[in-house]
Amino acid sequence: MLELEALTIRYPDFTGNYTLAVPKGALCAVIGPSGGGKTTMLHAIAGFEPVVSGKASFDGRDLAPLPPASRPCSLLFQDHNLFPHLTARQNVALGLKPGLSLSDKERGIVADALISVDLDGEANRLPGELSGGQRQRVALARALVMRRPLLLLDEPFGALDPGLRKAMITLTDSLRRQHGLTVLMTIHTPSDIAHAADLVAFVAEGQVQHSGPPHEMLKAGRSPALDAFMGV
Amino acid sequence: MAGGIARSRLPHPGLIAAAVLVVILAAALAGLASAGGQSRSLAGSPSGFLPSPYLRGVARGAAVQAGLSTVLSLLLGTALALALARRPVFPCRRLIMAVISAATVAPTIVIIFGVVAVFGRSGPVPVLASQFGLTLPPIYGLHGIVLAHVVMNAPLVARVLLGALSATPAEHGRLGQMLRFSSRDCFRHLDWPVIRREWPGLATFIFLLCFTSFAVVLSLGGGPANATLEVAIYQALRLEVDFERAASIALFQIVLGLGIILAFGLLGARLPDTSGHMAARPRPDAGSRWLLALDALVISFVVLLIAPVLLSVLTGLGQLPSLANRQVVDAAITSILLAGLASVIAVTLALLMASAAEAAPLGRPSASRARLIDLAVLAVLGLPPFALVTGLFVLLRGHASLASVGLLMVPLVNALMALPFVYRLIAPPLRQSAVRHGRLAASLGLDGLARLRIVTWPALKQPLAAALALSAALSMGDFGVIALFGGGDLITLPYLMAERMGAYRVDEAGAVALVLVAAAVGLMFIADRA
């Protein structure tokens, strides 16, 4: 269970105050207008934002004292997830050992992860030689080998074609089930995720305005802000 | 659309600028050569365009010196850049950076006397060393030259690298944090790829600067064993008044310089986009204790090495009142105007040429064209300003007097001298903006000025301001060009400084040096903020 209790981030021109609960193993889609604070929320959970008050916990464990490296989560950015001078295989291997000196067993884990994202054929390519979707799959494979129970995805497939986007979400969903991950994913087009998500959170003006199951959330009439966002 | 096609047939204005640059250099050489070598025929010495064994020996020695200077400047500058990247906040960081950066742009003579003041016979360093029973060798010799070159160039390396490091995606720093990067991993995955990308270009640039160094080599070299071809060119022009010989040596120097660039293929890979959004860059290794110690050591070493050299001008403080007269004020105004003009010309040229290098008529910039433009910019370093000016004047004579050409020539030649520096500041961000937004701009049909305003300008605002400040500071400290035209109404501060020195007024010259260094620090302060 991921719990945010009035988790507060403050900047001169922005204040975020998040309260949200995501059951273990669930996929939560975070929707909302640009600049509403979705990315900030994910970054705060991952430990990249200074929290001024409130609490974030996972499985009852307070995250506040933990540096990003020790948190139970891995975060995928929209872009720049890979180091351009390392091959796909090396980029995945970073998740196990940043020094890149792997044992045979660890090499096997990396190979398996690449197979699970269907990239075993591209293991020796540099990021510059991969397509946008392939790059994000490499990043996903790295998140898998890191074996952290909470996966945070910050519009990771926003730049992809609609078909590819759907396929990536399906892949993410199946990896979630396979590995028992809790997933928090910000997304721009709610329709993409309706079929996979257990929970939808609407974030605007730095707050989780509403959250609930997709069929409730994506219905019109819940609130003017959500309606405006959904375009109904 | 028809208009667009018709327009694209015209060569890019930057290509024209590059062509003009090459024509100016070639014309200057041709002008020199055509002016003839009267005194040589008089003296009956052997002639010929093939470089003599003497010149080849000079070139060899200069290459060793430049190689040493380059390696040490790169190492120290890189250490400094890494330390500064890891420590974005510490007391007086900006001021310290400005003082150190001023070493790159301050008048050479100030650096020479600064080095002597600190490391010379009665300077604090040898005196301190003797307290510990050490006897340091005199500063004059190869090591003195290299020391001065490191003082001048390490800050430049640090600036360029710091800019490149802070242009890497913030995501990479966060990934490093998330992936538990050790400080070694940080260096390997975050810093080294950037360093490896920037080093070749920086090395070429600094090598050429040191290979063509002049006053530093003469004053700190200790004797003719240390020389550069620049010295031989000066000798031919000033002592022998033999222009043809000067031209042939200058040609030899340019050919060598370009050969060095080409032979080592050191133009720096023109790599794709690496920039993320500009945010504070998280450094996963900032917490490491031993790195903190190392950074403190590096920063204090550089500060202790370079700052005293510049701060030695503070001895001119007491003489400042002697500057309160009309002539000095006029010279200051002239300096400011000429430097302003030169920096505008330099930045305009650099902007045009850099955008021509990135212009992509078919959606993909032409690498060979970009390299040719890079070469043209670096070729400027091959021709010393006095040879350039003399050659150009030969062509203009009969049309205008040297005095009236001066007002145009001083800012123009200063701008050309600053061009390689400015180009280095402007070209990389322009390249990034072209790679990131080039296709978008092309798809929106953005062209010419509209593209400049919407796509290029936002990415270039800061580098442009920095380039303006840097080139203004360089021109402000110039003596090489003003020495040829100065006098009469055209008197700048460096000219005044030289004149006062020539009239035994060392103290008054020191006060002028203080003003010049203060101006350089101020301009670099602005450049750093930008």
Added chain:
Amino acid sequence: MLIMRQFVVTVLAMAAVLAFGPVLPAAAQTKPVLTVYSYSGFTGKYGPGGKIKDGFEAVCNCTLDWVATENSGALLGRLRLEGEGTKADVALGLDVNILAEARATGMFAPHGQSLTGLDLPWTDMTFLPFDHGHMAFIYDSSKLANPPASLKELVENPNGPRIVLQDPRTSQPGLSLLLWMRHVHGDKADEAWAKLKPRIVTFTKGWSEAYGLFLKGEADMVLSYTTSPAYHVGAEKKTNFKAAAFAEGHYIYVETGAMLRSTKQPDLARQFLAFMLSDTFQSAIPEGNWMYPVKMPAAGLPASFADLIKPSRTLAFTPDEVLVMRRTLIESWQNAISR
């Protein structure tokens, strides 16, 4: 703002000149203008240029315009570049070591002045001397009690003073020392250089860098002129700087002026050459250019010159000898020093 306006005017003028070239008539002047090319130390704030301009303008009913170059070599180089089209009427400051090249340009006209009553032997009918001095090593007597008494002693004493010199490839004083060494040591000059080498701090680009380094304490002695101590006495009231008198004699340094063949105002130019030997001009030299006048002013030398050393012998090569020897001298000096 003056300079800005001047700049705009120049740009326009340049454009006009380039467009119309020689068709454009010279701007009308109320008074004739005499253009004199010299070097910056002479025309600068502390040089004698200001007094000389005032003095000449008081008698010539003309305007004197100084044009400054970096040094003697630059002055000749510029004249050669400008050729027949030069604006210069008179060149002031060609030193004796460059006269052969200057003569070879064929750009100078005979001065037509009487050479009687000069303080130095002079016969050249084109280049007229206006000041002179001797090369000498200057030291601070409060730090160096026993300076060498001869060039030989300077060269041969391994524990002798450390000296800072000028590079003969880039400066006239540096070249003068090369000639001085040659004069004293003849064919053994290279060996002498090799012996002297360990005590040479460095060779600078020009006189002022070397003198500056000396004043900053980098060397015990500096190559300069016998007249240098007069500056410290006259301008700074310091008496501790002295020139070392050398037994072999001192190499001479003479500065000359000459009128251009191409001048449009030969009478005015000749009037200036005559003025060069006048009391007004000559009395501006000692404490302006810190050199000896070539014709003793009526008031005699200033007090600051009273204690200067008098060379026992004057050493000199002729300009033609200098021209012939220079390249080989420089090359063998390079070899001797680099070895």
